[in-house]
Amino acid sequence: MDVDLALIGFGGATSLLLSALDRRGVRGLRIATVDPEPAHGHHRTWAFWTGAEDELDPVLDAAWSQVDLYGPSGLRQLALAPMRYAMVQSGPVFQRADEAAARLGVKVVTASAAALSDNGKIVTVRDDDGKTIIRAQWALDSRPAAPARPGRTFWLQHFRGWWVRADTDVFDPASAILMDFRTRQPAHGVSFGYVLPTGRRTALIEYTEFSPARLDDAGYSRALRAYLQLLDLPELTVEKVEDGAIPMTDAPFAVRPSPRVVRLGTAGGATRPSTGYTFSAMRRQADQIAAALAAGGDPVPGPAYPRRHLWMDGVALRAWDRGLVAAPAFFERLFTRNPPDRVLRFLDGLTSPAEELALMASTPLLPMTRAAAGDLLARLQTRS
Template sequence: MALVDVDLALIGYGGATSLLLDALDRHGVRGLRIATVDPVETARPHRTWAFWTGPRDAFDPILDAAWSHVDLYGPGGAQRLELAPMRYAMVRSGPVFARADEAADRLGVQAVRASAAALDDDGTSVTVRDAGGAAIVRAAWALDSRPTAPHRPGRTFWLQHFRGWWVRADRDVFDPSSAILMDFRTPQPAHGVSFGYVLPTGPRTGLIEYTEFSPARLDDAGYETALRSYLKLLDLPELAVEEVEDGAIPMTDAPFARRPSPRVVRLGTAGGATRPSTGYTFSAMRRQAEGIAAALAAGGDPVPPAAYPRRHLWMDAVALRAWDRGLVAAPAFFERLFTRNPPGRVLRFLDGLTSPAEEVALMGSTPLLPMARAAAGDLLARIVR
């Protein structure tokens, strides 16, 4: 394989790279030599992303659904959360990937079908090498979205792990105007928290998912049992399962190296886009993509700002510690967070966009003594380390 010389090498071609290509195209970035480096020639795995957005969004033409109110089932019962002017939106990866492929064509992106085994950064350029050590791409910058381990271990490590069924009924069973965001009526694990959610795309179709925040995944039988139990709780008729999707997302206070060397920038979860306390990733990946595209359009370097403020990461570390040590029950924590604050404030916090004053109000709505104990324990652990 001949060495490919480019300005940008995009390592991995999943969600983060797809969003970046779309952003580069929309920001009018032209004249850059760009290559994607990924071994997969077939279609990328399908997945679903849910995120908070305003009354208008660049992805409106490809959204599967969006809701201006959602339902929460917590220890205190059912609560309807009015989100307007915000919306909770859902998009499937297929249309996102298709937009990225179209953008790649317009940008003249070269596809290099190979695995990147090493990124050698000499401070002026990055050489991408394959598993045999051969140089396949040389780039001024490498933007790497492949999964990677944290820079160092954290004090708490959980997973958001889930399995969802895309279902179809033979009669109207869903209210497409409303989604179930968190339903904590599911049986709770001994160490962790579980919930279901329902994202209808029509009166007869939707995504029903079982999710856990806990240290380890279930086996197939465990997810099957949990989903069937949740369908029974919802009192739904027999449904045809048309597709299955699952996954696991790290929830940890362990830091990820966003810039492991001068000209290598990490994107997605590897670049800190996953919110440690919730597993939400999509909105932060979009912000990374927009930041990079705006910087390049202005003639700058392709380095996005941090996905979340440092104070938010500290609050996430405290929350994870509180749940992991059994100081606070996560269902009650989330219920209090949503019911004792305006939904817009909570949504901005989950996206890392609140002000310090708003965060003081949010912290005041959580169980203060247990959270203070968790904060003290986190501080001690940082000192000891």
């Protein structure tokens, strides 16, 4: 099969791209998806920052213009307007992508893309047996990939969430708990809880850690049960469980490993190293590619985050990892000493240098300076 675009992997990044192509009115391209699991893999939930209106509004599970943060100094209520914190499950996103694919005439190939061979003009996609599946002008690969080289710090954002239902009204659907650092803190890393209500009796309650390694099943269950006790909630029914792990590292990813292969999602640099947030950057990548193709250009997005943001993230990771700064106090100061919308735009990579100077000034300056000096020394040693 000869196509213009081969979309390798059919998860979140590819789904968002297909919807963006359809929304932009891109027609006439020969497109194929290649994935061994046509059902898009396992269920997941995405949370992200957005404005007062969003094209995903019809399928959002919930959105909150106010959130609570429990830091070392207690409860802080943050008004996010004009921003919102929003949550969407993968099912409706995948359904929209399937509908877009049908309108775009996408060919769905159920196979494993074991090898991509790029001669600078054509990308040949081969299966596990070495058989050619597709020849494409461009391959957009959203599968997980290892960094191009090791980083100076490597952590994970790893989590487990319970979708729960109560027999009485116990949740406030107008407000969410964004970060609750009252959880028991690990010896190396940071933990916090989320409470994301979707109604007065339903919510996603999640335990999250930023640390070098995942817990076992029993560890996540203990942490979630302890968090429910801390929240002092009545008996809840767990209707669904989800978990995952997202890399948090200053290691670089090869966004364009060859001339006509472009990586999307985490492998394409969409994951914010200091938080693990990925969804907003995946959406930006999708919109940029769709706009480029609509204008007759190449399907290559811009960088997911400015280089100065990646440097700041690397310094923050180093400070947490070396114990120079406690992450709960770091995030509390960031949110309480800056307008919340500035912090949210920073986390999405959308702030100006002047705003970033104000953000840096709100963090513990001496230990962060030590972390920056250590990061610089490590970079120089790596190059030598």
